[in-house]
Amino acid sequence: MSTLHTRFRNSRTRFRSREGGLQPARGLSLAPSCGTKVPRGLKPALVLLSAALLLGQSGRSVWDGVYTTEQATRGSALYSSRCASCHGTVLTGGESAPPLAGGEFLSNWYGLTAGDLFDRIRISMPADRPGSLKRDEVADILAFVLSMNQFPAGKTDLERETEALKQIRIEPRPEQK
Amino acid sequence: MHSKRSSLAIAAGMAALAAAAWAQQPSTKNGEWPYYTADLKGSKYSPLDQINAQNFSKLEVAWRYKTDNLGPRPEYKLEGTPLMVKGVLYTTGGTRRSVVALDPKTGEVNWVYSLREGNRAAIAPRQLSGRGVSYWTDGKGDDRVVFVTTGYRLISLNAHTGQPIPSFGKNGIVDLKEGMVTGTGQQIDLETGEAGLHATPLVVKDVIIVGSSFKEGMTVVTHSNTKGLVRAYDAHTGKLLWTFNTIPRPGEFGNDTWENGSWATNGNTGVWTQMTVDEDLGLVYLPVESPTSDFYGGHRPGDNLFGESLVCVDLKTGKRKWHYQVVHHPIWDYDLSSAPILADINVGGRLIKAVALPSKESFLYVFDRVTGQPVWPIEERPVPQSDVPGEKTSPTQPFPTKPPAYGRQFLKIPDDLIDFTPEMRAQAKDSVARYRTGPMFLPPSVGDDKIIGSLTLGTASGGTNWPGAGYDPETHIVYAEANQSALFPISMRTPPEGFSDIRYVMGRNGTDFRVSEGPGFGTAADAPQAQRRPVAAPAAPAAPAGRGGGGGGGGGALTVQGLSLVKPPYAVISAINLDRGDLQWQVPYGETPDVVRNHPALKGLNITNTGQAGSVGLVVTKTLVILGDSQITSVTHPRGAMLRAYDKATGKEVGAKLMPAPQSGSPMTYMVDGKQYIVIAVSGGAYSGEYIAYALPE
Numbered sequence: 095m096s097t098l099h100t101r102f103r104n105s106r107t108r109f110r111s112r113e114g115g116l117q118p119a120r121g122l123s124l125a126p127s128c129g130t131k132v133p134r135g136l137k138p139a140l141v142l143l144s145a146a147l148l149l150g151q152s153g154r155s156v157w158d159g160v161y162t163t164e165q166a167t168r169g170s171a172l173y174s175s176r177c178a179s180c181h182g183t184v185l186t187g188g189e190s191a192p193p194l195a196g197g198e199f200l201s202n203w204y205g206l207t208a209g210d211l212f213d214r215i216r217i218s219m220p221a222d223r224p225g226s227l228k229r230d231e232v233a234d235i236l237a238f239v240l241s242m243n244q245f246p247a248g249k250t251d252l253e254r255e256t257e258a259l260k261q262i263r264i265e266p267r268p269e270q271k
Numbered sequence: 272m273h274s275k276r277s278s279l280a281i282a283a284g285m286a287a288l289a290a291a292a293w294a295q296q297p298s299t300k301n302g303e304w305p306y307y308t309a310d311l312k313g314s315k316y317s318p319l320d321q322i323n324a325q326n327f328s329k330l331e332v333a334w335r336y337k338t339d340n341l342g343p344r345p346e347y348k349l350e351g352t353p354l355m356v357k358g359v360l361y362t363t364g365g366t367r368r369s370v371v372a373l374d375p376k377t378g379e380v381n382w383v384y385s386l387r388e389g390n391r392a393a394i395a396p397r398q399l400s401g402r403g404v405s406y407w408t409d410g411k412g413d414d415r416v417v418f419v420t421t422g423y424r425l426i427s428l429n430a431h432t433g434q435p436i437p438s439f440g441k442n443g444i445v446d447l448k449e450g451m452v453t454g455t456g457q458q459i460d461l462e463t464g465e466a467g468l469h470a471t472p473l474v475v476k477d478v479i480i481v482g483s484s485f486k487e488g489m490t491v492v493t494h495s496n497t498k499g500l501v502r503a504y505d506a507h508t509g510k511l512l513w514t515f516n517t518i519p520r521p522g523e524f525g526n527d528t529w530e531n532g533s534w535a536t537n538g539n540t541g542v543w544t545q546m547t548v549d550e551d552l553g554l555v556y557l558p559v560e561s562p563t564s565d566f567y568g569g570h571r572p573g574d575n576l577f578g579e580s581l582v583c584v585d586l587k588t589g590k591r592k593w594h595y596q597v598v599h600h601p602i603w604d605y606d607l608s609s610a611p612i613l614a615d616i617n618v619g620g621r622l623i624k625a626v627a628l629p630s631k632e633s634f635l636y637v638f639d640r641v642t643g644q645p646v647w648p649i650e651e652r653p654v655p656q657s658d659v660p661g662e663k664t665s666p667t668q669p670f671p672t673k674p675p676a677y678g679r680q681f682l683k684i685p686d687d688l689i690d691f692t693p694e695m696r697a698q699a700k701d702s703v704a705r706y707r708t709g710p711m712f713l714p715p716s717v718g719d720d721k722i723i724g725s726l727t728l729g730t731a732s733g734g735t736n737w738p739g740a741g742y743d744p745e746t747h748i749v750y751a752e753a754n755q756s757a758l759f760p761i762s763m764r765t766p767p768e769g770f771s772d773i774r775y776v777m778g779r780n781g782t783d784f785r786v787s788e789g790p791g792f793g794t795a796a797d798a799p800q801a802q803r804r805p806v807a808a809p810a811a812p813a814a815p816a817g818r819g820g821g822g823g824g825g826g827g828a829l830t831v832q833g834l835s836l837v838k839p840p841y842a843v844i845s846a847i848n849l850d851r852g853d854l855q856w857q858v859p860y861g862e863t864p865d866v867v868r869n870h871p872a873l874k875g876l877n878i879t880n881t882g883q884a885g886s887v888g889l890v891v892t893k894t895l896v897i898l899g900d901s902q903i904t905s906v907t908h909p910r911g912a913m914l915r916a917y918d919k920a921t922g923k924e925v926g927a928k929l930m931p932a933p934q935s936g937s938p939m940t941y942m943v944d945g946k947q948y949i950v951i952a953v954s955g956g957a958y959s960g961e962y963i964a965y966a967l968p969e
Binding site: 186202203 | 344345347782829830833834835864865866867869870871883884902903904905910933955956957
């Protein structure tokens with residue numbers, strides 16, 4: 095059993111590779127995980143692949159104006175009628191639903207993409223009628239959620255295709271350049 | 272570890288199982304985990320010590336069990352704690368609340384059972400997969416798994432085959448809605464009547480004890496909804512043995528605490544969390560929740576027994592032995608959330624059979640469990656009074672003098688406000704200025720365009736919630752995690768015309784009216800494919816950007832630059848010594864969230880561990896307290912949530928293991944074939960429900 099030991103920055107803990115700790119949920123995908131078992135000979139190839147993926151993803155993040163104000167306004171109306179009863183009028187969540195704005199929300203989505211969040215909504219929301227929102231509507235609601243988290247608006251609407259949205263990273267504010 | 276000799280021993284043991292097992296009841300002493308709370312005393316304690324401080328970080332995934340296909344859709348809120356009895360692991364999972372029996376070494380499915388309940392489950396007040404199952408054995412090979420369905424049916428299954436027991440109830444099923452009433456005794460509709468349960472039944476000797484729960488009480492349509500009760504059934508036949516009315520009827524003790532005959536026109540007051548029992552004394556401990564509605568008691572003047580009371584009843588008869596009401600005339604949603612812990616303690620040389628009740632209030636209420644007398648004095652102290660029309664608050668509330676509170680109980684201004692920078696504190700002060708603030712038991716207030724409402728902390732989602740706490744019977748220490756950043760604005764409004772018979776519901780006058788649904792409402796397998804009930808007021812678009820988080824009543828940002836308005840630690844883990852009634856140690860729970868670590872305004876500041884918000888369950892072993900993070904982090908390790916081990920004696924973190932998603936259920940541990948496992952339910956965000964078993968490498 096070959097076990098790949100890696101020490102991560104500032105880490106108090108040593109991670110083993112064997113268990114594939116970041117297995118994606120069904121139908122969803124995550125960034126390439128550090129936990130996957132890698133045959134020794136493939137290591138250089140993986141490094142290259144990861145670099146390629148990172149480059150491919152480095153195009154956009156939620157800080158790059160990925161939705162429009164008009165879209166967020168459309169999303170706001172949909173949110174009020176389809177989401178607010180559980181997640182709160184200003185996205186603070188309720189006893190049974192998590193907040194959709196603020197630190198707790200962002201902590202759980204940093205490192206994932208707008209596509210992951212889009213699919214989570216599309217597949218399982220709203221809770222009383224999952225799957226009933228059209229892709230356009232999900233995109234509008236997502237634009238509203240992004241706006242409420244103070245990510246900037248831009249000139250083009252958020253896409254409605256999961257694959258395109260997976261190119262948009264959810265991440266903390268980048269360093270000011 | 273796995274030697275030939277131990278294999279032989281196990282083979283021999285299995286051969287003798289049928290004949291000999293009855294002599295030995297399932298127990299953590301055998302490496303089993305036979306109850307949701309490990310044992311009937313609510314300890315969550317296992318004496319196993321193969322996994323310890325030295326090797327915890329070497330844990331590996333032994334197996335995983337994804338629950339997606341146990342229903343038509345994945346579940347993102349998996350809350351079960353499995354049992355492990357006689358070499359089989361039993362739990363619930365999925366949007367249909369299926370029961371599964373798994374191989375505890377590999378996770379391989381042994382059997383699956385589910386009941387298709389259609390609309391009855393789809394409209395149930397407690398949905399999704401619940402907290403797990405219970406186990407009953409006659410000791411002679413009749414072994415059963417008992418659970419409550421989404422649609423509130425009690426089912427007894429053959430533990431070996433997963434098939435319903437024909438001689439139990441009707442073909443294995445007891446309809447728990449039979450006998451549930453509203454008003455003065457009107458039977459609820461079996462299909463559409465309101466009743467459900469997440470907790471596992473309490474199985475003791477030949478008795479199954481079942482609680483009850485209802486829709487969220489924030490914006491309910493009537494104060495006269497289903498009445499809570501606790502019932503006991505014969506474990507062999509499903510025959511009803513006794514009923515305890517948590518809202519006492521005329522002639523029953525406590526009925527006069529519902530003034531103006533209001534017992535007849537109010538509901539709720541169920542028991543929705545785990546109960547515990549002292550088998551030797553024959554006493555059962557019931558943690559009772561709030562009456563309808565959560566935040567307005569104007570339709571039920573009086574103390575409202577047994578709302579928010581710990582009630583001790585006789586195991587054989589269900590008759591009340593004693594009770595203690597920890598909140599009089601409940602209007603803060605302080606529902607008794609946690610399994611009462613039975614602890615045999617030594618206070619200044621006096622041996623006391625005690626019961627310790629963890630709470631959302633972050634008080635640990637400790638009583639003599641035979642007499643109900645507080646072990647340390649509990650004082651009635653004056654509290655602020657309500658000015659909501661029709662509300663009559665209790666002039667005093669109980670305050671334990673010992674042990675001290677193990678979490679924040681109210682928002683102290685300015686001391687508890689965010690203080691990373693002076694600017695942030697100033698912003699926080701501005702934000703709270705639009706709220707009423709004050710000490711513990713600050714009553715709800717009417718929200719309008721000037722005052723948003725009462726800003727409470729440590730109420731509905733404070734302190735210790737449904738996962739409860741743990742207890743070491745050797746050292747007499749309770750271990751409890753407490754959320755202490757749960758700001759909860761309580762704002763009342765008059766409901767729109769025709770919505771409710773309650774004068775005040777949650778909300779704010781002059782804003783859109785929102786209905787607050789129950790936990791996971793509408794997420795069951797056969798959830799209706801149409802809007803259930805129209806929202807009374809037309810929905811106007813909220814303003815898009817520029818507003819921070821707000822409260823239940825809307826408006827009034829409760830975050831500062833995306834951070835919690837409350838200063839850290841956001842949650843804490845405490846060791847509470849029950850012999851001395853003091854805190855042995857207290858440490859932040861989890862690690863600093865990414866939003867704090869990555870915040871541009873905090874660059875260069877030295878910020879010690881803030882902990883993270885959340886209310887989670889834990890396991891206590893010989894040397895460790897084990898619990899997982901409630902949030903994903905990625906700064907000091909790959910993206911994920913950590914399962915952590917804390918030294919029981921000091922609270923020092925001694926090991927951590929990366930999980931793919933936050934802990935969403937309470938962990939458990941067991942040993943099979945000489946190997947110790949820890950199983951935990953994880954889910955949340957983009958990650959659907961999964962049980963993960965960890966063990967040490969070969």
